[in-house]
Amino acid sequence: MRKLFYPKLAASNIIKNRKTYVPYIITCVITISMYYILRSLTMNEGINSMMGDASIFYMLTLGCRVIAIFAVIFLFYTNSFLMKRRKKEFGLFNILGMEKKHLGRVIALEALYIAAGSIVLGIAFGIILDKVMYMLLMKLMGYKVPLGFYISGKVMLTTIELFAAIFLLIFIYSLLQVQLAKPIELLKGGNVGEKEPKAKWLMAILGVLCLAGGYYIAVTTKNPIAAILLFFVAVILVIIGTYMLFTAGSIVLLKILRKNKRYYYKAKHFISISGMLYRMKQNAAGLATVCILSTMVLVMVSSTSSMMIGIESVLSERLPYDMTVYMNYDSSYEEGAEQSRKLRGAIENALDEKGIQARNQIGYTYLAFAGLRDKDTFLVDSSVNDMGTGDTCNLFFGTLDEYNAMTGADKMLAADEMMIVGNRKEYDYDEINLFDKTYQITEKLEEFPGNGVIASNGASSYYIVVKDSQVIEELYQLQKEAYDSEASSIRYCYGFDVDLNHDGQIELYGNLYDVAAENGVSASIESKADMGYSIKSMYVGFFFLGTYLGVLFVMATVLIIYYKQISEGYDDKERFEIMQKVGMSHEEVRRSIRSQILTVFFLPLIMAGIHIAFAFPIIKEILVVLNLTDTTLYIMCTIGCFAIFSAMYAVIYGLTAKAYYRIVKR
Amino acid sequence: MAILDVKGLKKIYTTRLGGNQVQALSSVSLSVEKGEYVAIMGESGSGKTTLLNILAALDKPTGGEVILDGKSIWKVKEKEMSAFRRDNLGFVFQDFNLLDTFTLQDNIFLPLVLAGKDFPEMDQRLKPLAAKLGIQDILKKYPYEVSGGQKQRAAIARALITQPKLVLADEPTGALDSRAADGFLKLFNEINEDGQTILMVTHSAKAASHAGRVMFIKDGEVFHQIYRGNSSNKDMYRKISDTLTLLATGGEDNA
Numbered sequence: 001m002r003k004l005f006y007p008k009l010a011a012s013n014i015i016k017n018r019k020t021y022v023p024y025i026i027t028c029v030i031t032i033s034m035y036y037i038l039r040s041l042t043m044n045e046g047i048n049s050m051m052g053d054a055s056i057f058y059m060l061t062l063g064c065r066v067i068a069i070f071a072v073i074f075l076f077y078t079n080s081f082l083m084k085r086r087k088k089e090f091g092l093f094n095i096l097g098m099e100k101k102h103l104g105r106v107i108a109l110e111a112l113y114i115a116a117g118s119i120v121l122g123i124a125f126g127i128i129l130d131k132v133m134y135m136l137l138m139k140l141m142g143y144k145v146p147l148g149f150y151i152s153g154k155v156m157l158t159t160i161e162l163f164a165a166i167f168l169l170i171f172i173y174s175l176l177q178v179q180l181a182k183p184i185e186l187l188k189g190g191n192v193g194e195k196e197p198k199a200k201w202l203m204a205i206l207g208v209l210c211l212a213g214g215y216y217i218a219v220t221t222k223n224p225i226a227a228i229l230l231f232f233v234a235v236i237l238v239i240i241g242t243y244m245l246f247t248a249g250s251i252v253l254l255k256i257l258r259k260n261k262r263y264y265y266k267a268k269h270f271i272s273i274s275g276m277l278y279r280m281k282q283n284a285a286g287l288a289t290v291c292i293l294s295t296m297v298l299v300m301v302s303s304t305s306s307m308m309i310g311i312e313s314v315l316s317e318r319l320p321y322d323m324t325v326y327m328n329y330d331s332s333y334e335e336g337a338e339q340s341r342k343l344r345g346a347i348e349n350a351l352d353e354k355g356i357q358a359r360n361q362i363g364y365t366y367l368a369f370a371g372l373r374d375k376d377t378f379l380v381d382s383s384v385n386d387m388g389t390g391d392t393c394n395l396f397f398g399t400l401d402e403y404n405a406m407t408g409a410d411k412m413l414a415a416d417e418m419m420i421v422g423n424r425k426e427y428d429y430d431e432i433n434l435f436d437k438t439y440q441i442t443e444k445l446e447e448f449p450g451n452g453v454i455a456s457n458g459a460s461s462y463y464i465v466v467k468d469s470q471v472i473e474e475l476y477q478l479q480k481e482a483y484d485s486e487a488s489s490i491r492y493c494y495g496f497d498v499d500l501n502h503d504g505q506i507e508l509y510g511n512l513y514d515v516a517a518e519n520g521v522s523a524s525i526e527s528k529a530d531m532g533y534s535i536k537s538m539y540v541g542f543f544f545l546g547t548y549l550g551v552l553f554v555m556a557t558v559l560i561i562y563y564k565q566i567s568e569g570y571d572d573k574e575r576f577e578i579m580q581k582v583g584m585s586h587e588e589v590r591r592s593i594r595s596q597i598l599t600v601f602f603l604p605l606i607m608a609g610i611h612i613a614f615a616f617p618i619i620k621e622i623l624v625v626l627n628l629t630d631t632t633l634y635i636m637c638t639i640g641c642f643a644i645f646s647a648m649y650a651v652i653y654g655l656t657a658k659a660y661y662r663i664v665k666r
Numbered sequence: 667m668a669i670l671d672v673k674g675l676k677k678i679y680t681t682r683l684g685g686n687q688v689q690a691l692s693s694v695s696l697s698v699e700k701g702e703y704v705a706i707m708g709e710s711g712s713g714k715t716t717l718l719n720i721l722a723a724l725d726k727p728t729g730g731e732v733i734l735d736g737k738s739i740w741k742v743k744e745k746e747m748s749a750f751r752r753d754n755l756g757f758v759f760q761d762f763n764l765l766d767t768f769t770l771q772d773n774i775f776l777p778l779v780l781a782g783k784d785f786p787e788m789d790q791r792l793k794p795l796a797a798k799l800g801i802q803d804i805l806k807k808y809p810y811e812v813s814g815g816q817k818q819r820a821a822i823a824r825a826l827i828t829q830p831k832l833v834l835a836d837e838p839t840g841a842l843d844s845r846a847a848d849g850f851l852k853l854f855n856e857i858n859e860d861g862q863t864i865l866m867v868t869h870s871a872k873a874a875s876h877a878g879r880v881m882f883i884k885d886g887e888v889f890h891q892i893y894r895g896n897s898s899n900k901d902m903y904r905k906i907s908d909t910l911t912l913l914a915t916g917g918e919d920n921a
Contacts, residue, residue: 261785270772270779278767578763581724582824583752583777585745 006102010109013089019659020085020566024078025118027559031075032122032163034552035067037130040155044134056541063545067552072166074556077289079170081563083177090178100179107174115167119160126159127151133548140308140540199255200248207244214238218618223392227621234618238611239292246288250280271579271592272599279568279600286560291604293553293560294649295611298641302612303619304546306637307539307628314627315535319528321360321495322505323512327523329365329490333473337365340492343521347494350515356508358496364402367472368461369479369488371395376429380482394461395434397472403465413442413467421445424460424629432464435478460624505529535627542626558652561601565656568597569663576664597660601653605646612638669831669863670698670721675730677716677886690716691727692886698832698865703858705877706867707906709913713886714867718836721865723751735831752777756825756833760840762817764809770820771805777828788827795823799853815846822853826862833857835866839873851876871910875903884913 014021042060090103098106130150214237221227254277258264264273280287307314327343329336344363351358371378373391400413413419418439420427432439445463466472472490480487500508509527516523572593579589616638620631628634675694680687690713698704708714719725721732723739732739734754742750757763764773771792778788796802799819804812809820818838825833835854839847847870855876858864866877874880876899881891890913892905 265775265779265785265788267780267782270776274765274767274772575765575767578765579776580748581722581757581759581763582780583748584780585748587745588748588780 006105007109010106010113013106014110014113017082017086020082020563021114023559023562024082025114027078027555028075028114028118028163029121029125030555031067031071031552032118032159033124033126033129034548035064035071035162036123036126036155036159037133038064038067038548039158040126040130040150040152041133041137043152043155044150056537059538059541059545063549066549068162070552070556071163072169075166075170076173078559078563079174081567083174085567087178087181103178104175107178108171111167111171111174115164115171119163122163123156123159137540137544140544141537199252201252203244203248204252207241207247207249209241210237211241211245214241215614218614218616221618221621223621225392225625227618228625231618231622234615238295238615242291242607242611243285243288246280246291247284250284251277254280268592268595272596275575275593275596276600279571279596283564283568283600286564287600287604290557290560291607291611293557294604294608294645295615297550297553297557298608298612298638298645299615299619300546301550302638302641303623303634304543305641306630306634307623307626308543309637310628310630310633311536311539313630314539315528315532317629318535318627319526319532321362322497322500322528323508324493324495324526325512325516325523326526327492327494327516327521329492333365333469333476333490336490336492337469339521340365340494343492343516343519343523344494346515346519347512350511351498354508354511356498356500358498361494361496362406363492363494364398364406365469365472365490365492366396366398367476367479367488367490368394368396369483371434376431377433380435380479396461396463397466397475398463399468399472400465401468407447411443411465413465415467415471416440417442417467419443419445419465420462421447422460422462424624427462435475502529538626554648561652562656562659565597565660566663569660572660573664593664594657597657598653602649605649609642612642668697669700669702669735670696670865671731671733672696672721673731673733675717675720675732676728677713677720677725678728689886691720694730694883694886694888696881696888698863700863701858701861703854703864703876703878704866705874705880706865706883707869707871707874707880707910708883709869712883714869714883715836717883718834718867722755722757722834723747749781752781753828754831756828756830758818758821758825758833758835758838760837762809762814762821762841764817764820764824766809769806769808770801770812770816770823773809773820774805774823774827777824781828791827791829792823795826798856799823813846814842815849818842818846818850819853822850822857826857831863833862833864835864835868837868837870838866839868839870847873871903871906874906875899877902880906880909882909882913889913 038060042057042064093103093106094100134150214234217230217234217237221230254273257269257273258277263269325343325347327336327340329339340363348358369380371380371393373379373393378393378395400411403419404410411419416437416439418432418441420432420441421444427441427444430441432441445465466475476488476490498505498508505527506529509525509530512525516525576589576593580586584592616635620634623629623634673695675691676689677691678687678689694713694717696704706714706717716725720727723732723742726740739750764770765776768776774792774795775788778791792805793802796805799822801816801819801823804816804820809817812820818841825835838854839850842850851873854864854866858878864877866873868874878894879891880902882889890909892902892909894902897905
């Protein structure tokens with residue numbers, strides 16, 4: 001009987017506190033199963049063999065790390081909330097004669113139950129859902145999956161190890177909190193922190209500066225390559241800024257409002273300002289976290305889903321033809337042209353022999369090199385390649401003859417005249433200054449020739465038609481002097497479509513290399529079947545991970561909001577009664593508290609909306625690096641995601657508000 | 667003229683699961699004159715708090731009538747009840763009931779803000795009141811920063827700032843030490859001398875001895891009452907003690 005006292009007490013404690021413990025356990029179970037699933041997918045042989053590319057593997061591994069870090073922070077946070085609520089209970093046990101070591105025993109047993117229960121359930125759900133996720137991933141890639149479960153002992157072991165360690169840390173932390181406190185402090189535990197928050201001006205200003213800095217980077221960075229690096233700087237600045245602004249800025253603002261007597265002493269503002277002032281201090285960190293999580297969810301889901309939706313257009317831009325052959329001119333223009341004609345002829349012959357018809361053929365010579373644009377002047381010098389900032393552009397030259405041949409047009413140009421078209425940005429000037437020479441723009445073209453290599457360049461490119469090969473050769477020499485060993489060569493691009501299935505195309509892709517080798521020409525060949533597949537797998541990986549982590553973060557958001565409402569309910573209960581006694585009607589009290597919660601509740605969402613609006617330019621640049629240039633699509637996805645998220649947020653509010661009113665109403 | 671008239675007040679509580687009925691007030695009739703200071707005494711469970719809650723319009727009686735300044739308070743519409751309570755009644759509670767989120771000043775202003783008064787008027791009302799109650803230096807402090815006596819003074823200021831017809835006090839010295847309680851009772855006497863009508867519920871003989879009239883409630887009825895007349899606080903205290911002894915030792919047989 002006596003032996004079972006502590007195990008029974010621990011079990012009944014959890015059951016008694018089920019209102020707060022059940023959500024906590026559910027969170028633990030979900031986090032564990034999500035970790036298990038992702039870990040299992042990284043080990044999945046099917047995925048590794050089918051996705052020749054390692055990019056999806058790295059992405060999933062990265063996702064595992066994110067979940068692990070998230071689990072540590074988040075489970076600590078929720079547990080500390082639970083412990084704070086329960087301090088009174090422990091204080092009572094302590095006063096009733098339980099020693100600290102006995103309390104320790106109870107806490108240890110509770111922790112054990114929760115850890116064991118969540119790990120077992122988490123892995124069980126993980127095993128079941130693992131298959132579903134695997135099928136989903138394969139379906140996104142366009143594959144069928146064999147039936148049967150894939151269970152890995154190794155994955156299970158790593159999951160158990162990780163979460164056992166996290167639960168142990170949480171237990172030690174709870175134990176320390178109880179051990180270090182005096183009984184009377186424990187009894188008061190739920191009520192500490194009622195002091196008026198101080199206005200921290202410095203912190204508020206720093207917060208505003210951090211946020212402004214982050215926003216500035218996001219808005220002004222025009223270079224996609226720099227964008228990727230600066231994005232993380234901006235993200236960190238915005239996160240720091242958000243925390244500071246919520247903790248200090250909100251209090252400073254409310255205090256300023258309170259100083260304005262005419263505004264403050266109005267029935268509507270009086271109660272809500274003082275209430276929010278009081279509430280902000282307790283909840284600032286929680287609100288900032290909700291804001292950051294919402295922003296992350298929105299950014300991840302909207303960008304990755306726009307990638308998923310835009311995948312076909314990306315493929316057609318990056319790989320405009322089923323087969324594309326690129327060949328470098330190693331020597332003079334004439335010799336190069338001679339060789340390219342030879343290669344093209346050999347390829348055409350080989351296709352004829354196999355009875356394969358090449359459609360939509362295109363072939364042209366071009367020179368492409370980088371330049372730093374300043375209005376209508378392009379600076380070409382070796383510093384351009386090194387620096388990440390500024391408006392770095394790709395200049396892509398072709399001859400008039402080939403242009404006319406490709407388009408069937410009959411245009412004329414003089415030696416100092418050019419025609420231009422940009423693939424991502426319009427060219428707004430009438431002249432081009434290049435290597436101390438000025439060229440007149442006679443015409444802005446409509447169409448940009450298909451060139452996957454150019455398209456894959458993150459910087460924006462300008463296709464420029466010049467009079468003849470002589471101009472190209474001049475430019476070639478000049479950029480060679482400027483860039484030295486990093487200079488570009490003149491290249492030949494030959495693309496065509498074929499009527500072959502996936503395997504046939506892969507086979508042909510191999511054959512073309514042989515043809516090039518037989519003719520003694522070194523060429524690089526891109527096949528849509530081969531390369532498109534790895535691009536797709538990268539996109540699918542991003543999308544899968546984005547939504548997966550999105551779900552996890554939404555769950556975290558829900559839980560934080562739920563706990564916030566509950567703790568506010570307990571706080572407000574007393575205030576609610578006093579206000580009624582002093583002469584507020586039931587309805588007035590309800591309305592005032594409701595508007596207060598509503599403000600506090602939707603503040604993070606509004607802030608997240610602002611973050612996303614400012615993040616838009618830089619994310620657009622990053623998507624360009626990933627070949628996604630369809631800005632409208634991204635805007636639509638972002639708006640859609642924000643609308644769905646807001647609706648979901650409102651539903652969460654409605655549900656948790658019910659829990660709140662149940663507490664307040666007695 | 668009676669400012670408060672209570673006629674045949676009756677309150678029966680029914681326990682939640684139906685069944686048992688508990689009679690808290692059987693038939694209470696009393697009247698309070700304008701400018702009077704009345705104390706109501708009784709043991710725990712005698713119905714004091716029920717009576718006060720009904721007088722404060724926080725609870726509905728099962729039967730009987732409460733007339734404040736010629737108006738039956740249960741005729742006031744539910745919607746206007748809060749405003750009615752705010753304008754006509756002032757409350758002083760045992761545990762002060764000050765909001766932790768407000769400074770003392772803002773706590774005192776609360777009923778006025780709810781009534782839609784503007785700041786200059788509120789300030790004008792507060793100044794003499796704060797000076798009288800000796801709290802002018804601590805108005806900017808928060809409830810948790812001041813002593814119990816100071817909190818109770820702030821609570822009095824909050825009750826008086828609306829210039830109510832009647833101040834209801836529920837065990838106001840219950841949470842104060844003896845020195846603070848003495849100060850409080852002296853203050854209440856001064857306020858009464860200025861013409862404020864006060865009804866106080868207490869089971870402290872000392873607190874009651876400051877009142878002009880003391881009523882005793884037992885088993886839901888007014889059992890006895892003592893008028894001060896010209897007697898001193900000490901005499902009052904003795905009379906109250908005698909009555910309490912009588913009540914405790916089975917007054918019904920001797921009455």
